[in-house]
Amino acid sequence: MTAALAALEARLATKELERDAIESAQTLLAIAEEALERWVVARGDVPTGEQREGFRLLALHRQGARGVPSFNACRETCREIAYHYNLLTMAPHHDQSARRARMMQLLVNHLVLFVSGKMEVEGLGEFCCASRPLRTEPST
Amino acid sequence: MSEAGQDDTKVRYARVAYYPGCALEGTGHAYNASTKAVGKALGLELDEVKNWNCCGAMEVKNIDPKVQTYLSSRVMSIAANEMGAGVVMAPCNGCYHNLKKAEYDLAHDDGSRQVVERISRKAGHAAYRAGQLETIHALDWIKHGVGEEELKRRIRNGLNGIKVANYYGCMYTRPRHIYPEKDSGPGSESTLQPHYMDDLLAAAGAEIVDFPLKTACCGGAHTLSDSDTSTRLVLNILRAAEAAGAEVIATECPTCHSGLEMHQVRAEKVFGEETGVKMMYFTQLLGVALGVSPRKLGIHENVSDARQALAGRGLA
Numbered sequence: 001m002t003a004a005l006a007a008l009e010a011r012l013a014t015k016e017l018e019r020d021a022i023e024s025a026q027t028l029l030a031i032a033e034e035a036l037e038r039w040v041v042a043r044g045d046v047p048t049g050e051q052r053e054g055f056r057l058l059a060l061h062r063q064g065a066r067g068v069p070s071f072n073a074c075r076e077t078c079r080e081i082a083y084h085y086n087l088l089t090m091a092p093h094h095d096q097s098a099r100r101a102r103m104m105q106l107l108v109n110h111l112v113l114f115v116s117g118k119m120e121v122e123g124l125g126e127f128c129c130a131s132r133p134l135r136t137e138p139s140t
Numbered sequence: 141m142s143e144a145g146q147d148d149t150k151v152r153y154a155r156v157a158y159y160p161g162c163a164l165e166g167t168g169h170a171y172n173a174s175t176k177a178v179g180k181a182l183g184l185e186l187d188e189v190k191n192w193n194c195c196g197a198m199e200v201k202n203i204d205p206k207v208q209t210y211l212s213s214r215v216m217s218i219a220a221n222e223m224g225a226g227v228v229m230a231p232c233n234g235c236y237h238n239l240k241k242a243e244y245d246l247a248h249d250d251g252s253r254q255v256v257e258r259i260s261r262k263a264g265h266a267a268y269r270a271g272q273l274e275t276i277h278a279l280d281w282i283k284h285g286v287g288e289e290e291l292k293r294r295i296r297n298g299l300n301g302i303k304v305a306n307y308y309g310c311m312y313t314r315p316r317h318i319y320p321e322k323d324s325g326p327g328s329e330s331t332l333q334p335h336y337m338d339d340l341l342a343a344a345g346a347e348i349v350d351f352p353l354k355t356a357c358c359g360g361a362h363t364l365s366d367s368d369t370s371t372r373l374v375l376n377i378l379r380a381a382e383a384a385g386a387e388v389i390a391t392e393c394p395t396c397h398s399g400l401e402m403h404q405v406r407a408e409k410v411f412g413e414e415t416g417v418k419m420m421y422f423t424q425l426l427g428v429a430l431g432v433s434p435r436k437l438g439i440h441e442n443v444s445d446a447r448q449a450l451a452g453r454g455l456a
Contacts, residue, residue: 009372073310073357076332080352099383103352106380110356113376117362117369 004038005116012109021097025088025104029057032081032108035115036060039071042119055082074114081107146287153276153285157225158186159215161235161394162194168232168394170438174423175231175278177437181430182286182294189219189228195238198361205245206255212242213256216275217268231278231423233393237311237318239275244318246270277312278423279336279392280329288343296431298345300453304425305351305386305417306337307377309396313355337392337422344429349384353377358399371410374403378415387449390422397421401443418446428455 008031033056037047040063052058061078065071084104088097164172179186192215194200196208216239219225230236245252247270260267276284282291313319313331322329329336334355338348356377359370377400381389391397400419407413419442427437434440434456439447450456 069315073314076355077353079332084352102383103380106376106383107352110353110373110376110380113359113369113373114357117357117359117366117373120362120366120369 002038002042002116002119005035005112005119008035008038008112009109009116012105012112021088021092021094021101024101025085028101028104028108029055029081029085032078032111033057033060035108035112036064036078039064039115039118043068053082055085057082068118071118074111077107077111077114081111146284149284150287152227152274153184153229153281155185155187156276156281156285157219157223157228157273158188159192159195159219159228159230159235159239160188161192161230161232162197163232163234163394163398167398170441171231171394171397171421171423174421174427174432174437177432178282178423178427178430181427181432182282182291184281184285186229187223187225189215190222191218195230195235197234197238201238206252207259208238209242209245209252210256210259212238213246213268214260214263214265215239216242216273217260217266220268220272221266225273227274227276229276229278229281231392232395233277233309233311234395236275236277237314240318242268243270243273243275277392279312279340282340282426283336288339291340291343291426295344295429297429297455299341299425299429300345300455301347302345302425302449302453302455303349303385303387304341304346304390305349305381305384305388306334306341306354306390306422307351307381307396307400308334308337308355309391309393310355310357310360312392337390341390341422341425344426346390346425349381349386351381351384351386353380358396358403360395360399363399363402367406368410370399371403371406374400375407375411375413375415378404378407378417381417382415386417387452388425388446389417389419390425391419392422398443404444418442418449419444420446 040047048059048063050059052062057078061075081104084100084107087100160172193211196211200211201208216228219228230239257267313334316331322331342348357373358377359373362370397419404415424437424439447456
């Protein structure tokens with residue numbers, strides 16, 4: 001795991017979720033965006049500042065998955081993070097807010113771990129469900 | 141789907157060719173046993189594909205995808221051309237994915253067709269042609285071959301509200317283009333929010349918890365190269381299931397199932413992180429609800445022993 005992503009994981013592990021649901025959601029979303037930024041930068045690109053469906057996170061995911069089909073395996077996670085962000089910020093005083101914040105924390109942690117794993121495996125060649133083949137010339 | 145369409149599907153799925161795949165003869169033995177037991181209890185019949193071979197899994201595909209396509213196509217050729225089947229059912233996500241991918245490649249790629257024809261000729265069997273066979277998962281088989289209403293009628297020991305998080309893993313829905321029947325309107329499976337396992341287990345009396353990591357990567361691909369990342373990914377999935385209130389994680393793939401079980405143990409040994417949620421195949425849970433004995437369902441074979449959780453609900 002790269003040091004930067006390990007630091008993000010450590011931040012999540014030690015993070016006390018704020019009493020304020022909105023603040024928790026914003027902090028967690030920022031960590032998720034940073035994880036994807038690290039992936040985009042590692043691939044020699046400049047992280048986008050654009051948004052998709054109101055979220056920079058979703059635009060970053062789209063950018064990160066370009067040419068890497070197996071990166072789509074975190075598409076649903078990113079969408080769930082966006083969904084939990086909406087739950088927390090649109091109904092911050094809901095009686096399920098603490099639970100939702102905890103779930104968002106676990107979702108962001110998953111994203112950080114997924115990106116870490118992808119970076120590790122990129123160096124070894126891909127062995128994922130949607131991976132590209134090592135050999136592309138005609139079979140004999 | 142119209143009522144006539146539903147009836148037609150029930151007829152087609154009443155007896156299908158069965159491709160268990162390698163894992164179901166090894167680590168997934170209990171999945172094999174429980175799939176057969178549930179089929180029998182529901183009046184569904186399975187004809188195992190004769191002399192089947194490996195689907196090519198990840199290993200062959202990553203070296204030469206067209207050889208992988210051939211390996212999967214051979215299984216389909218035997219089912220279609222030698223057994224006269226119209227439907228093949230694969231309960232393993234990896235096998236299901238590879239058969240669907242072979243179907244897609246043979247329908248869309250001349251190069252794949254040529255390779256499959258050439259190797260099939262050398263091997264001395266008819267080449268599989270796209271469209272000869274319908275490939276389904278065990279979830280499709282029960283969902284459309286029986287349906288929730290009929291399932292409810294056959295339930296003998298309702299699951300008594302046991303709290304279940306359904307984990308579908310990565311290959312049941314990805315990549316989306318090889319699953320054209322999914323996301324095709326009401327009643328179809330969703331690639332974004334799969335729900336067939338939720339529907340069936342709810343019909344059997346389980347309480348389905350909201351579980352946002354149901355298709356999350358478990359790090360299976362890293363298991364050998366970077367075990368710690370796999371363990372952390374699984375641990376996070378287990379924690380999320382617990383945070384959602386689940387007592388049991390239901391699985392529908394032998395690789396997902398053994399990955400969750402194995403890394404649950406490893407998380408405790410390596411990181412000192414203990415989680416209590418149990419893993420069961422969805423067919424084991426359905427079997428319990430249908431009154432099949434736990435032994436026939438292989439529940440005692442699971443590394444993650446769910447018998448206490450079941451007993452706590454009066455189910456074992």
